[in-house]
Amino acid sequence: xxxxxxxxxxxxxxxxxxxxxxxxxxxxxxxxxxxxxxxxxxxxxxxxxxxxxxxxxxxxxxxxxxxxxxxxxxxxxxxxxxxxxxxxxxxxxxxxxxxxxxxxxxxxxxxxxxxxxxxxxxxxxxxxxxxxxxxxxxxxxxxxxxxxxxxxxxxxxxxxxxxxxxxxxxxxxxxxxxxxxxxxxxxxxxxxxxxxxxxxxxxxxxxxxxxxxxxxxxxxxxxxxxxxxxxxxxxxxxxxxxxxxxxxxxxxxxxxxxxxxxxxxxxxxxxxxxxxxxxxxxxxxxxxxxxxxxxxxxxxxxxxxxxxxxxxxxxxxxxxxxxxxxxxxxxxxxxxxxxxxxxxxxxxxxxxxxxxxxxxxxxxxxxxxxxxxxxxxxxxxxxxxxxxxxxxxxxxx
Numbered sequence: 001x002x003x004x005x006x007x008x009x010x011x012x013x014x015x016x017x018x019x020x021x022x023x024x025x026x027x028x029x030x031x032x033x034x035x036x037x038x039x040x041x042x043x044x045x046x047x048x049x050x051x052x053x054x055x056x057x058x059x060x061x062x063x064x065x066x067x068x069x070x071x072x073x074x075x076x077x078x079x080x081x082x083x084x085x086x087x088x089x090x091x092x093x094x095x096x097x098x099x100x101x102x103x104x105x106x107x108x109x110x111x112x113x114x115x116x117x118x119x120x121x122x123x124x125x126x127x128x129x130x131x132x133x134x135x136x137x138x139x140x141x142x143x144x145x146x147x148x149x150x151x152x153x154x155x156x157x158x159x160x161x162x163x164x165x166x167x168x169x170x171x172x173x174x175x176x177x178x179x180x181x182x183x184x185x186x187x188x189x190x191x192x193x194x195x196x197x198x199x200x201x202x203x204x205x206x207x208x209x210x211x212x213x214x215x216x217x218x219x220x221x222x223x224x225x226x227x228x229x230x231x232x233x234x235x236x237x238x239x240x241x242x243x244x245x246x247x248x249x250x251x252x253x254x255x256x257x258x259x260x261x262x263x264x265x266x267x268x269x270x271x272x273x274x275x276x277x278x279x280x281x282x283x284x285x286x287x288x289x290x291x292x293x294x295x296x297x298x299x300x301x302x303x304x305x306x307x308x309x310x311x312x313x314x315x316x317x318x319x320x321x322x323x324x325x326x327x328x329x330x331x332x333x334x335x336x337x338x339x340x341x342x343x344x345x346x347x348x349x350x351x352x353x354x355x356x357x358x359x360x361x362x363x364x365x366x367x368x369x370x371x372x373x374x375x376x377x378x379x380x381x382x383x384x385x386x387x388x389x390x391x392x393x394x395x396x397x
Contacts, residue, residue: 001101001102001103002100002101002103002223002224002225003101003223003224003227003236003237004096004097004100004101004221004222004223004224004236004237005221005222005223005224005227005231005234005235005236005237006219006220006221006235006237006345006348006349006384007037007038007041007220007221007222007227007230007231007234007235008033008034008035008036008037008041008219008220008230008349009033009036009217009218009219009220009342009345009346009348009349009350010029010030010031010032010033010034010035010036010217010218010346011028011029011032011182011215011216011217011218011339011342011343011346012025012026012028012029012032012182012215012216012217013028013181013182013215014182014183014184014213014214014215014333014334014336014339014343015184015213015214015215015334016117016184016213016214017117017214018117018118020115020214021115022053022059022060022064022067022068022113022114022115022216023067023068023071025113025115025214025215025216026068026071026072026111026113026216026218027068027071027072028216029111029113029215029216029217029218029339030072030109030111030216030218031072032218033109033218033219033220034220036349036355037220037230037231038230038231038232038233039229039230039231040230041107041220041230043072043073043074045107046074046077046107046108046109046220047077047078047099047104047105047106047107047108048077048078048079048096048099048104048105048107048108048109049065049069049074049077049078049079049080049108049109049110049111050065050079050080050082050092050093050095050096050099050108050109050110050111051064051065051068051069051079051080051081051082051092051111051112051113051338052081052082052083052084052088052089052090052091052092052110052111052112052113052338052339052341052342053065053081053082053083053088053112053113053114053337053338053339054083054085054086054088054114054127054130054131054337054338055083055127055338056114056115056116056119056124056127056337057115057116057118057119057123057127059115063081064081065079065080065081065082066079068111068113068216069109069111074109080095082095083338084373084378084380085130085131085337085373085374085377085378086131086285086287086335086337086340086341086371086372086373086374087285087341087371087372087373087378087379087380088112088337088338088341088373089110089111089112089217089338089339089340089341089342089343089344089345089371090340090341090342090344090369090371090380090382091242091341091371091373091378091380092110092111092112092341092342093110093219093221093341093342093345093380093382094240094242094380094382095110096108096109096110096219096221097221097237097240097382099221100221100222100223103223105223106222106223106225106226107220107221107222107223107226108220108221108222109218109219109220109221110218110219110220110221110342110345111216111217111218111219111339111342112216112217112218112336112338112339112340112341112342112343113215113216113217113336113338113339114213114214114215114216114336114337114338114339115214115336116212116213116214116336116337117212117213117214118214124212125143125144126138128143128144128212129142129143129144131144131247131373131374131375131377132144132147132247132248132249132374132375133246133247133248133249133250133251136248136250137248137249137250143201144287144375145200145201145204145209145288146201147249147375148201148204148287148288148290148291148375149200149201149202149203149204149288150249150255151249151255151256151290151291151294151375152166152203152204152208152288152289152290153202153203154255154256155255155256155290155293155294155305156203158256158305159256159304159305159306159308160308161293161305161307161308162308163195163203164191164195164312165293165307165308165309165311165312166194166203166204166208166289166290166293167191167194167195167205167207167208167289168191168194168311168312169208169286169289169292169293169311169331170189170194170207170208170289170331171188171189171190171191171194172311172316172317172318172324172325173286173292173325173328173329173331173332174187174188174189174207174328174331174332175188175317175318176318176325176326176327176328176329176332176359177327177328177329177331177332177333178328178332179328179357179358179359180327180328180332180333180359182327182333183327183328183332183333183334184211184213184215184332184333184334185211185328185331185332185333185334186332189207193207194207194208204288204289204290207289208288208289208290209287209288209289209331210286210287210288210329210330210331210334210335211334211335212335213334213335213336214336215334215336215339215343216336216339217339217340217342217343217345217346218342219342219345219346219349221237233353233386234386234387235348235349235352235353235384235385235386235387236384236385236386236387237382237383237384238271238272238273238274238366238383238384238385239267239268239269239270239271239272239273239274239381239382239383240267240268240271240380240381240382240383241263241264241265241266241267241268241269241270241271241380241381242264242267242378242379242380242381243259243260243261243263243264243267243378243379244260244377244378245258245259245260245376245377245378245379246377247374247377249375249376252376256294256304256305257294257297257298257304258294258295258298258372258375258376258379259376260372260376260377260378260379261294261295261298261299261370261372261376261379261381262298262299263379264370264379264380264381265298265299265300265370265381267381268368268381268382268383269300269383271383272366272383272385274366274383275300276299276300276301278365278366279301279322279366279367279368279383280322280323280361280364280365280366280367281322281323281324281326281351281361281364281367281368282295282299282301282322282323282324282325282367282368282369282370283324283325283326283327283329283344283347283348283367283368283369283370284296284299284324284325284329284368284369284370285330285340285370285371285372285379286325286329286330286331287330287335287372289331291372292307292311292324292325292329292331293307293308293311294307295324295370295372296310296311296316296324299368299370299381301322301324318359318361323361326347326351326356326359326361327343327344327346327347327359340371341369341371341380344369344370344371345369345382345384347369348367348368348369348382348384349384351364351367352364352367352384352385352386353386364386365385365386366383366384366385366386367383367384368381368382368383368384369381369382369384
């Protein structure tokens with residue numbers, strides 16, 4: 001199988017944009033992705049496209065993929081819409097990798113978009129709710145925040161996790177998001193802000209919850225046969241892992257972890273030939289503060305039950321031993337559902353290309369992205385490696 005590489009990635013700003021459409025947001029992200037390719041890449045060179053979106057508001061449920069790819073000039077290019085709730089963007093990237101590795105395509109666009117702020121709060125809660133189990137969760141009145149609140153309470157009771165540790169996740173991610181010009185919430189918050197904010201679903205406060213966001217993001221994935229045409233500094237997609245699970249939280253074996261994340265991470269590490277200790281930074285799915293704590297454990301960054309002290313120690317800060325959510329994460333950068341997974345890849349690309357500005361991690365080699373659908377019905381993990389070809393690459397050319 002051919003190796004797969006990311007040669008470009010870009011996004012729109014994430015936020016609330018009443019004057020933008022899903023097409024215009026996608027056009028911006030696509031243009032920024034093309035512009036980020038070191039040697040340039042044109043629309044005519046793209047063989048395939050995979051586009052992630054949930055379709056909040058129901059504006060274009062059918063053929064929503066071609067609705068944006070046609071708009072940017074990809075007429076005639078095969079396009080597949082990918083829907084896996086909040087993991088739609090990450091699964092679009094996985095599909096792009098599969099197309100390249102299978103030999104079906106040399107240049108593939110993986111994109112995602114969502115517009116969430118042009119409908120009422122009640123409507124947004126409905127659309128978020130459809131990512132849970134319909135009969136026994138959504139129709140019985142359980143909100144998305146309510147499901148994660150149950151997970152937070154279970155983790156607190158099992159491992160003595162504290163509200164302050166949840167709040168430290170928010171403070172860290174807001175600090176990082178304040179350095180990200182694309183982030184939805186570009187402001188820092190204090191520990192006191194996070195702890196004393198209004199309760200959304202006990203024990204989660206407002207600062208423990210991500211915003212609803214508009215935005216789009218794109219990544220360009222190419223085969224080893226053509227990668228040298230686009231860059232001298234290749235970023236290899238070294239590992240990919242994905243897994244599904246029961247959609248309803250009550251149907252799963254645990255409330256204090258996400259089994260699909262563990263399975264996806266195990267597979268990604270195996271295919272990359274590395275372990276958690278080799279990862280230099282990670283973008284994890286922190287739709288709620290508890291989700292980042294669960295991810296630290298599920299991805300093997302710390303032992304089960306130790307994520308609270310792990311975050312509290314400063315290990316996950318921008319200058320810590322394992323920076324997590326350098327972009328600001330879903331908490332601060334934002335969570336436009338279909339674009340979230342591809343947006344994580346944008347951050348991985350920028351970090352591994354030394355383009356992250358004030359958020360730059362020192363000389364990273366391996367980066368990881370982790371994207372979850374619903375409360376854990378699906379998860380996908382990618383490992384990215386910055387290859388050091390040295391001078392031999394130029395000689396071989």
